[in-house]
Amino acid sequence: MTAFDFPRPVMTPEAETLRGEVRAFLDEELGALRAAGKYVGWTHADPAFSRKLGARGWIGMTWPRTYGGGERSATERYVVIEEMLAAGAPVGAHWTADRQVGPLLLSHGSEDQRQLLLPGIAAGTCYVAIGLSEPGVGSDLASIKARAVPVDGGYRLSGTKIWTTNAHLSHYAVVLCRTDGEPGDRHAGLSQLLIDLGSPGIDIRPIIDMTGSHSFNEVHFDDVFVPETMLIGLRGNGWAQVSGEMGNERSGPDRFLSSFAVVEALVRRTREKPSDERRAAVGRLVAQVAVLRRLSASIAEMIRKGEDPTVQGALVKDIGTALEQEIPEVARRLFAIEPSPEAADPLSALVGSTLLAAPSFTLRGGTREILRGIIARGLGVR
Amino acid sequence: MSASPYFEAAERIVRDLFDSDSVRRGSSGAWLTEGWRAIEALGLPQALVDEADGGLGIDPAEAADMLRLVGYWAVPLPLAEAMLGASLLARGRMAGVEGPVTLAPPHRTTIRIERREGAWFAEGRATRVPWARDATTLLLIAPAEDSPYLVAMPASLGTIEEGVNLAGEPRDDFRFSTTIPATAVLPGTMTPNEVHAAGAALRTIMIAGAAQRLLDLTLGFADEHQQFGRPIAKFQAVQQNLAALAGQAAVCRAACDMAAQALFTRDGRPAIAMAKSRAGEAAALTAHLAHQVHGAIGFTEEYDLHLYSRRILAWREEYGNEAEWNAVVGQSCLDSADGAWALITRHGEFAR
Numbered sequence: 001m002t003a004f005d006f007p008r009p010v011m012t013p014e015a016e017t018l019r020g021e022v023r024a025f026l027d028e029e030l031g032a033l034r035a036a037g038k039y040v041g042w043t044h045a046d047p048a049f050s051r052k053l054g055a056r057g058w059i060g061m062t063w064p065r066t067y068g069g070g071e072r073s074a075t076e077r078y079v080v081i082e083e084m085l086a087a088g089a090p091v092g093a094h095w096t097a098d099r100q101v102g103p104l105l106l107s108h109g110s111e112d113q114r115q116l117l118l119p120g121i122a123a124g125t126c127y128v129a130i131g132l133s134e135p136g137v138g139s140d141l142a143s144i145k146a147r148a149v150p151v152d153g154g155y156r157l158s159g160t161k162i163w164t165t166n167a168h169l170s171h172y173a174v175v176l177c178r179t180d181g182e183p184g185d186r187h188a189g190l191s192q193l194l195i196d197l198g199s200p201g202i203d204i205r206p207i208i209d210m211t212g213s214h215s216f217n218e219v220h221f222d223d224v225f226v227p228e229t230m231l232i233g234l235r236g237n238g239w240a241q242v243s244g245e246m247g248n249e250r251s252g253p254d255r256f257l258s259s260f261a262v263v264e265a266l267v268r269r270t271r272e273k274p275s276d277e278r279r280a281a282v283g284r285l286v287a288q289v290a291v292l293r294r295l296s297a298s299i300a301e302m303i304r305k306g307e308d309p310t311v312q313g314a315l316v317k318d319i320g321t322a323l324e325q326e327i328p329e330v331a332r333r334l335f336a337i338e339p340s341p342e343a344a345d346p347l348s349a350l351v352g353s354t355l356l357a358a359p360s361f362t363l364r365g366g367t368r369e370i371l372r373g374i375i376a377r378g379l380g381v382r
Numbered sequence: 383m384s385a386s387p388y389f390e391a392a393e394r395i396v397r398d399l400f401d402s403d404s405v406r407r408g409s410s411g412a413w414l415t416e417g418w419r420a421i422e423a424l425g426l427p428q429a430l431v432d433e434a435d436g437g438l439g440i441d442p443a444e445a446a447d448m449l450r451l452v453g454y455w456a457v458p459l460p461l462a463e464a465m466l467g468a469s470l471l472a473r474g475r476m477a478g479v480e481g482p483v484t485l486a487p488p489h490r491t492t493i494r495i496e497r498r499e500g501a502w503f504a505e506g507r508a509t510r511v512p513w514a515r516d517a518t519t520l521l522l523i524a525p526a527e528d529s530p531y532l533v534a535m536p537a538s539l540g541t542i543e544e545g546v547n548l549a550g551e552p553r554d555d556f557r558f559s560t561t562i563p564a565t566a567v568l569p570g571t572m573t574p575n576e577v578h579a580a581g582a583a584l585r586t587i588m589i590a591g592a593a594q595r596l597l598d599l600t601l602g603f604a605d606e607h608q609q610f611g612r613p614i615a616k617f618q619a620v621q622q623n624l625a626a627l628a629g630q631a632a633v634c635r636a637a638c639d640m641a642a643q644a645l646f647t648r649d650g651r652p653a654i655a656m657a658k659s660r661a662g663e664a665a666a667l668t669a670h671l672a673h674q675v676h677g678a679i680g681f682t683e684e685y686d687l688h689l690y691s692r693r694i695l696a697w698r699e700e701y702g703n704e705a706e707w708n709a710v711v712g713q714s715c716l717d718s719a720d721g722a723w724a725l726i727t728r729h730g731e732f733a734r
Binding site for chain 1 (some may be wrong): 419443475594601605615616622624625628630632633635637639651655657660663704705708709710711712714715721724725726727729730731732
């Protein structure tokens, strides 16, 4: 049989207690915004908000205390992040550092690198961008051209990274680049470097997206010196390290909850103006989210057990992002609204901002086509 | 799937007994005597009965593994009905009921019972009863003002009008107006709504089995079938469909696990509602994608694909389709003072 294994997800009383604390905090912080439909979503960066989470111990939750972590369980971390996402909390500033960079450094980083970054990340004060894509190199990551030439005491990095989310707010970036071999070598010869974004020779230029927001950047590296100590893991092992990291990136609840605020708004509006059609349509969306949440939590359980969630993560992201895109369309079918981010009506405002953001859902973190290729490989047909 | 020795033994027996020919015979009106005997000998109908009451002593998740075999191998016998029926009988401590036992879907049944001279009089009509024509006993849930009654009705006491579901499985109408012995009626059983939800959970589990089989058959076909000089699985367009199919099968499986954990729990109805609705929608997509990859051969009577795709189409209707359960979930959301997300986290049915 070809069933992918999805272990039974786990919930604990401690995690449920924590859920109550997180909800109370989010009600306090976001209640007014949410009532007005001014939902910003998890990609929005708000350093002040990140610092508050850091002060509560809700970033780097599972990391060792020696690095500023909380040594909490994976289940507790899952509860915190799913509550943040369901509420549309502006977690963008610290998100990639918490989700990817911390785990990367804990498995491949040096002691110095961990000491340098992890306490700040956990405090919500140190943000880290991820430099993967390049102009002309999107899904085909093995073709990247950024090159770090070995020199005395380190490397000199030249090249351009694109779609680098929140680089303009970040203190560091983890950059995938070629240290050895030629572009024809594909995955071999790639390495990950930890770059201090304050280094000379770095130019960060904004890319405004179609919603009018600035989260993307184009980052130019012109002969930037990178000390030897900032190589992450093994030289030439970058591809394997990135692949492991992408498993974490793709598998979380951020891949099916981006539109969830619309569902809550639909519930409220249906309470005011009920009909059988609306009741059933809302029920359908909630059933879809509930089952996806189960799959997603199951992946968190896989990660906790040290299993590789690459294929399962791709599968959940494929289905989850399709649902994220469908949710605002369902809202439009149920209510005769005119969506606009500026609308005074909360539902219209929410649907408006979600519709404009929706094309990115099936692109970021691996396009639908790439994900299905990963799933097909997992099925043994590629 | 579970790898317990008992499961492996059951799977081997089911695989050997329910080959394509048997399934086809069972899907066109034949009662598979040997198959039913083997299933009874394995104790499978007792899978949901507590060990103290003569059950197998397995938890609902393992019972679900067993029932998923019905979907995976398209077993054309009323095992789900027998499992749920045995559980109802054991809860009511009613012994000596002769099998095969089937269960009348409570939402497709009208029944009135009254006491008469030391016995009971029952009249009504149960529709869409799986394998009523082959059962010795039909279990019916009779709502009453005080509490519902479980009625173990000998099939000989009513008349049967044969019918089938979309997969050709017997779904018969049963009419009755008869006196039945006092020992065949028990008070204090599960309500019609509770039995309906339990039935929906079991159909969700069966759907997951059939969805998995559709995926396996389709992968096998795509690897073997050549076009343009290579297996069609080598074409990206086909790979995309296979990946989407695997996703929908995984959704069915997650819904199955959710339903199994919610089965017989006090507050399990919302989780079962979500699971049945979600599995119904995903299952239809698995059938659609499996047929798309197979092309014309999958549409023929001769090829086995329809044994599974038709079952999925039939089972998603039984014990409530998406229209019904979506409305239930929707109403639960409207009733949930703290909103939809709180409802979802209350009814995730995770392990604790």
